[in-house]
Amino acid sequence: MPAIGTQKPPVDIVEDKEEFVIFVDLPGVEPEEIEIKGYDNYLEISGFRKPVCGRSFLLMERFSGKFKRKIVFKTPVDISRAQAYLKNGVLTIKVPKSTGKIMFKTTTIIIRR
Numbered sequence: 001m002p003a004i005g006t007q008k009p010p011v012d013i014v015e016d017k018e019e020f021v022i023f024v025d026l027p028g029v030e031p032e033e034i035e036i037k038g039y040d041n042y043l044e045i046s047g048f049r050k051p052v053c054g055r056s057f058l059l060m061e062r063f064s065g066k067f068k069r070k071i072v073f074k075t076p077v078d079i080s081r082a083q084a085y086l087k088n089g090v091l092t093i094k095v096p097k098s099t100g101k102i103m104f105k106t107t108t109i110i111i112r113r
Contacts, residue, residue, distance in 0.1 A: 007049075007063040013071065020095045022071055027062075027089035028052070031111040034091065038079030038107040042072040043093065076100060084111045 012023040024045060026034065034047040051064040076098040084093045093109065 005066075007065065007067045008069055009045075009063075009067050011069055011071070015075075017097075019097055020073065020075075020077065022091075022093040022095070024069065024091040024093070025089065026067075026086070026091050029086075029089070029091075031086050034086070034111060036082075036084055036093065036109040036111070038082055038095075038109055040079075041074075041077065042070055043079065043082075043095070043109075045069045045071070045091070045093075079109075080107050082107075082109050084109050086111050 010025045014021045014023075022043070026047070026049070029047060029049045033049070034045065037044045037046075046066070046068040048066055049064050052062075073095070078096045078098040082093060082095045084091060086092075091111070
């Protein structure tokens with residue numbers, strides 16, 4: 001039986017002098033099923049992973065259904081320049097650091113192929 005509720009996919013975050021790089025494991029999820037919203041100091045990654053099949057499972061350890069993850073930055077970032085890529089089931093998001101505080105309402109980050 002699929003997990004109930006919203007799942008939190010595993011995330012790795014790398015920081016260097018110029019940017020943050022976020023890696024999210026999303027095997028089997030198509031780019032159209034993922035939404036990335038950028039705010040002042042955080043990102044929200046959400047979407048839906050379809051079940052592999054409609055049969056009865058003997059064992060089901062991989063999640064299906066809704067997922068959502070929030071990444072908060074303690075350093076000012078320029079989310080308007082963020083880039084996202086989905087390759088081999090791994091979503092990679094690059095978020096440049098900012099030299100000052102950048103204010104804006106909401107930005108949707110498009111996943112490139």
